[in-house]
Amino acid sequence: MDAPSWAAYGLAAAFLLLLLLSGHRRRRPLKLPPGPKPWPVIGNLNLIFPLPHRSIHELSRIYGPIMKLQVGSRGMVVCSSADMAKAFLKTHDAVFAYRPKIAAAKYMAYNCSGMAWSPCGPYFQQARRIFLAELFSAARQQSFEYIRVEEMRMLTRNLFEAKGQPINVKDHLSNLNLNVVCRMVLGKKYADKSKSSNVMSAEEFRKMVDELFFLMGTLNLGDFIPLLDFLDLQGYIKRMKAVNKKFDMFLEHVLGEHEARRVGVKGYEAKDMVDVLLQHVDDPNLEVKIERHGVKALILELIAGGTESSTVSVEWIMCELLKNPRILDKATRELDNVIGRERWVQEADVASLPYLDAVIKETMRLHPVGAFIGHHFASQDCRVNGYDVPKDTIVLVSKWSIGRDPKLWDDPENFIPERFIGKAIDVKGQSFELLPFGSGRRMCPAYNLGLRMIQTSLANLVHGFTWKLPEGMTREDLSMEEVLGLSTPKKIPLIAVAEPRLPLHLY
Numbered sequence: 001m002d003a004p005s006w007a008a009y010g011l012a013a014a015f016l017l018l019l020l021l022s023g024h025r026r027r028r029p030l031k032l033p034p035g036p037k038p039w040p041v042i043g044n045l046n047l048i049f050p051l052p053h054r055s056i057h058e059l060s061r062i063y064g065p066i067m068k069l070q071v072g073s074r075g076m077v078v079c080s081s082a083d084m085a086k087a088f089l090k091t092h093d094a095v096f097a098y099r100p101k102i103a104a105a106k107y108m109a110y111n112c113s114g115m116a117w118s119p120c121g122p123y124f125q126q127a128r129r130i131f132l133a134e135l136f137s138a139a140r141q142q143s144f145e146y147i148r149v150e151e152m153r154m155l156t157r158n159l160f161e162a163k164g165q166p167i168n169v170k171d172h173l174s175n176l177n178l179n180v181v182c183r184m185v186l187g188k189k190y191a192d193k194s195k196s197s198n199v200m201s202a203e204e205f206r207k208m209v210d211e212l213f214f215l216m217g218t219l220n221l222g223d224f225i226p227l228l229d230f231l232d233l234q235g236y237i238k239r240m241k242a243v244n245k246k247f248d249m250f251l252e253h254v255l256g257e258h259e260a261r262r263v264g265v266k267g268y269e270a271k272d273m274v275d276v277l278l279q280h281v282d283d284p285n286l287e288v289k290i291e292r293h294g295v296k297a298l299i300l301e302l303i304a305g306g307t308e309s310s311t312v313s314v315e316w317i318m319c320e321l322l323k324n325p326r327i328l329d330k331a332t333r334e335l336d337n338v339i340g341r342e343r344w345v346q347e348a349d350v351a352s353l354p355y356l357d358a359v360i361k362e363t364m365r366l367h368p369v370g371a372f373i374g375h376h377f378a379s380q381d382c383r384v385n386g387y388d389v390p391k392d393t394i395v396l397v398s399k400w401s402i403g404r405d406p407k408l409w410d411d412p413e414n415f416i417p418e419r420f421i422g423k424a425i426d427v428k429g430q431s432f433e434l435l436p437f438g439s440g441r442r443m444c445p446a447y448n449l450g451l452r453m454i455q456t457s458l459a460n461l462v463h464g465f466t467w468k469l470p471e472g473m474t475r476e477d478l479s480m481e482e483v484l485g486l487s488t489p490k491k492i493p494l495i496a497v498a499e500p501r502l503p504l505h506l507y
Helices: 003-027 052-063 082-091 103-108 122-135 138-143 145-161 169-185 202-217 226-231 236-262 273-281 292-323 325-338 347-352 354-366 447-464
Strands: 066-071 074-079 372-377 382-384 387-389 394-398 465-468 495-500
Touching: 052 066, 052 074, 052 394, 074 082, 082 372, 082 382, 082 394, 103 202, 103 236, 122 273, 122 292, 138 145, 138 447, 145 169, 145 447, 145 495, 169 202, 169 273, 169 292, 169 447, 202 236, 202 292, 236 273, 236 292, 273 292, 292 325, 292 354, 292 447, 292 465, 325 354, 325 447, 347 354, 347 447, 354 447, 447 465
Parallel strands: 074 394
Antiparallel strands: 066 074, 372 394, 382 387, 465 495
């Protein structure tokens, strides 16, 4: 046999050996995290209803801090410890900083055109830079302080006008945060008590935001069992399209107003966040062009995120304070000692209120806004803590479970703010035992503003009013149940009585 023939046989044998080896590698069984055995078609869907955060928490107590679930046809990994959160959100952040494509992002986030749901790439990085450098910079937030002061004064006035009658606390907090966010983002209050041709009522606006957050946080079967997608068995897609249509009409009206006042004005100076975003639409130097639907998606994220999270947090805090009068009394005494009874609380004061800060952190531990850190997605195969996490796996970080981990917290089911006194635990994404705003590339860019709104509104509510439960209601009657949704709000709104303890004219 001549040399060329031997060479050909040698190459063929080498190629066959390579195929065999690669086939062997493919057949090597993956070491997947432990988890319950799935059923055909539905996987483990039957185990995670009606409240996924509670059901998954109970499963994690059986299977451990990293657990695999089969949700329909999609693999999901849930981590429920601080160490696992750090592994996914810091050590392997580059792999898991992606989002799965789900119906909510398609129908309510303009096909993933905002920042929260966009793929981790140039567009996402550009949107995040705009948010951090221009919309949520320290200078811009300082320039909007007068808005927050004016709207806080309006809240206190409304509570005075209630004259000691029972009030729905969430409604008042929603109005405060909605008005603040609308003025900062849109330039004025578009939702008012009286409806005209150009504005909707505050109640309609709140209902739209509530619907958005519910649908963003729910489990749509079509996302996990594609064969059922077109049937829309739960009716969620129909509702998603309906709420998107309402928001789109509103956002088109907002953009129209802003575009009209810029016409013919040379060197127009941005007055609000919509102006800033519209300037970027015209910017030829952007790496990725921002389209009109992208601007609407970003505005929607600013409105919804800025309104809901602060509202839900403060309502939970007030509920815990009313359930624990010793803690409410201690927080009130701190305010009297630091601020005095001659004025209301200012934003600059909150750094001098360590016990109030501990109350906020303890609520964020026990009642996190969003039981899970938003859906992460494996962009490639990865090995975490000795387990294989295949590409396309959805990853959930359970803030709910981390906040109840007995290895991290003594007596985790009870509300004990003192546990944070003297502890270097912050909420900026580096203390993985407490992640109210997430961590890593996908951390909420507006956390400073959200925290400021929570701190200042809570401080003034506690300092300016004496809070009681309605007559005939006891602490034991307070419901601590949640409902399904992206923000995990209270199932039964808090009704309470606010009696003034500071004169209104001092504000």
